[in-house]
Structure formats: C-alpha cells, structure tokens
Amino acid sequence: MKRIRIIFLYGIIFACQNDKNIPLPVNSEGTNGSTTPVTPPPTTNVVCHPDTVYFKQKILPLIVSNCAMSGCHDAISKKDGVILTDYTNIIKEVNTKNPTSSELYTSLMETGEDRMPPPPMAAFSNENIAIVLTWIKQGAKNNSCEASGTACITTNMSYAKDITPILQASCTGCHSGTKPQGSIDLSTYANVYKYALNGKLYGSVAHLSGYIAMPSASVSISSCEISKIKSWIDSGSKNN
Numbered sequence: 001m002k003r004i005r006i007i008f009l010y011g012i013i014f015a016c017q018n019d020k021n022i023p024l025p026v027n028s029e030g031t032n033g034s035t036t037p038v039t040p041p042p043t044t045n046v047v048c049h050p051d052t053v054y055f056k057q058k059i060l061p062l063i064v065s066n067c068a069m070s071g072c073h074d075a076i077s078k079k080d081g082v083i084l085t086d087y088t089n090i091i092k093e094v095n096t097k098n099p100t101s102s103e104l105y106t107s108l109m110e111t112g113e114d115r116m117p118p119p120p121m122a123a124f125s126n127e128n129i130a131i132v133l134t135w136i137k138q139g140a141k142n143n144s145c146e147a148s149g150t151a152c153i154t155t156n157m158s159y160a161k162d163i164t165p166i167l168q169a170s171c172t173g174c175h176s177g178t179k180p181q182g183s184i185d186l187s188t189y190a191n192v193y194k195y196a197l198n199g200k201l202y203g204s205v206a207h208l209s210g211y212i213a214m215p216s217a218s219v220s221i222s223s224c225e226i227s228k229i230k231s232w233i234d235s236g237s238k239n240n
C-alpha cells in the first residue's frame with residue numbers, strides 16, 4: 001500500500017514538472033503569442049537585381065520625398081489618417097492580392113483634386129507610377145539590396161549627372177515649388193551650392209550631429225549617394 005502511494009506521488013510530481021516544460025502554444029501570428037503583426041526586417045546583403053524594385057532603395061525615398069512632407073502624410077499631419085513615412089504604415093495602403101486596387105497606386109492615377117500628390121504639386125511620372133506598381137506586384141516586400149562591390153563610383157562627380165538625380169529622387173519633393181519645406185529650395189544649382197558651402201547639405205544627409213537629419217531621422221540616402229555628395233563638395237561643388 002505504502003509503495004503504491006509513493007508511486008502515485010511521483011506520478012503527480014512528474015506530471016507537474018512536465019506541465020511546466022510544455023512549450024507555449026504557437027499561434028499563426030508568430031511565436032510571441034501577440035496579435036501584432038511582426039514587421040519582417042529588411043533582407044540586407046542581397047546584391048541589387050535589376051528587375052526587382054527594392055523598398056529601401058527605391059520606394060521609401062520616393063514616397064517620403066513626395067508624400068511625407070509636413071501638412072501631408074508625415075506622422076504629425078497624417079492627412080486623411082494616412083502616414084507614409086515607414087514600411088508598416090505604407091503597406092496599409094497596399095493590396096498585394098489585387099495590386100491595381102491598392103490606394104497607394106490608385107491615388108497616383110486619379111485626376112483633379114483627388115490625385116496624389118495633389119495639384120499644384122507635380123504628379124508622379126509614368127515611370128515612377130510603374131515602379132510603385134511593380135513593387136506591389138512583387139509582393140510589396142520590406143526588401144533592401146546592396147550594389148555589388150565596384151558599383152559605387154565617387155570620382156569626377158558631375159552636378160548634372162550625379163548630384164541632381166539624387167536630389168530629385170530623395171529631396172526636391174519637399175525642397176522645391178512655391179512653399180519648399182524649411183524654406184529650402186534645392187531645385188537650382190545656386191541654392192544647392194549655398195547649402196554645400198555652409199556644410200548643411202552634407203551634414204544633413206550624413207546625419208551628423210548639429211544638423212537636421214535628411215530625408216528624415218529614420219530615412220537615409222544610401223552610403224554610396226552620401227559619398228558622391230561628399231566627393232562633389234570636396235572638389236569644389238562645381239556646376240559641372
């Protein structure tokens with residue numbers, strides 16, 4: 001009788017211990033049991049493929065510089081409840097199952113006042129609209145790539161060929177037009193030269209302390225683009 005009782009007792013102890021060791025059930029949202037969708041980190045160290053549209057290199061700078069200015073879709077203004085400053089918010093405007101029905105795409109295609117960016121701001125070029133649609137069709141991933149080893153050439157920088165395209169892709173959406181953000185217009189050489197000379201152009205893109213980080217505290221242009229701007233400034237910021 002005594003023996004049976006001991007075995008019974010051990011049975012209970014074993015059962016309790018085992019209970020503690022059972023892993024928590026994993027639900028379909030992820031392993032942490034929370035219902036907040038986990039944003040996948042950008043895949044880095046992937047060499048840029050010419051047919052892939054990358055979120056970090058292409059979509060984010062394009063959207064931030066054309067849509068996330070103050071008064072529009074930055075985190076503070078959030079016009080119509082829409083924030084377009086980061087991946088988590090941008091994908092809320094995307095429908096990967098039916099790409100052409102995505103708000104992010106249809107708003108670019110509207111006419112009149114409904115078009116985004118709204119008039120008098122310039123409409124997206126057909127090329128940029130196609131880039132946005134391709135990214136959505138490719139699954140609207142939070143992806144990122146790196147130019148292969150030799151691709152970043154920073155010697156003999158030309159204002160027209162090297163610097164202007166960087167500014168147009170990431171800056172002039174905010175820094176041009178009748179009311180440029182921060183009253184800084186970067187659409188003419190004379191103005192860009194002024195900011196090159198006073199150190200603010202490089203300081204802001206390189207996120208140096210003492211300068212306001214551009215395009216934003218959380219968005220940087222690529223290190224290759226920063227090196228190109230530095231090289232152009234170091235060789236005299238010429239209108240070449």
Ligand code: HEC
Pocket residue numbers: 064065066068069070167170171172173174175181182184186195200201203204205210211212213214215216221
């Ligand atoms: C989403 C809009 C937006 C984009 C995109 C943007 N800027 Fe700005 N920028 C601003 C605003 C707003 C200010 C003024 C901030 C303030 O005064 O607090 C500013 C300020 C600046 C300044 C002054 C910095 C300082 O330290 O005084 C420079 C230079 C500048 N921007 C350059 C750039 C460059 C170069 C790019 C592209 C790589 C860029 N900006 C992209 C909105 C933007």
